[in-house]
Amino acid sequence: MIIIGIAGGTGSGKTTVVNKIINSFPSGEVAVMPQDSYYKDSSHIPPEERSKINFDEPKSIEWSLLVKHLEDLKKGNTIQMPTYSYLTCTRQPETVEVKPTDVVIVEGILVLCDPTLRDMLDVKVFVDADADDRLIRVIARDCIERGRTPEIVINRYQDVLKPMHNLYIEPSKRYADLIVPQGGNNTVAIGLLTDYIESRLHKRDCGHVTHSKN
16 A cells, blocks of 8 residues: 655645546545544534634644554555534534555645654655645635635635645645645646556565565
């Protein structure tokens, strides 16, 4: 199993990169574990207080559960990945079954921030994009998918997203094995990444064949 971490700022194009990797491999060969699924449950917090939760700092994530699930997958066990609702800011009763696959992608803005998780990653990727481009994508996404007004999104960007990006996300770039400029539009970098994954899988399979002959 190859575990790939894909980080980068909000709106940088991480999802596009992930989808292009998935489409490069046969169906069912790549599993994706979004960091967002592992936000800590906030059901014990009064609803009016949940809107103040900072989702862009490492302590908002239940890293221990994410690491445990990766360890279980490496052992060949199926996991039940949690789901999270941005509307209620709570973990949902429904889970998503994830089976062990050849390639597991852990994707999210803070993926390279946790040292324990970082040590488990075979490949660490940082998707980079211009701050203005990221803001435009965030406005479009949050207005359409999360029912927010442009004013709310811009205020949140200035008050939370930008400071947290500068404090946590941008510094984590130094841990990356591969930086992908221009986000999901960088077909050359994405091609290099998929070629590397394929070479790792091929080398592993050849090793298994060699071992079986002994």
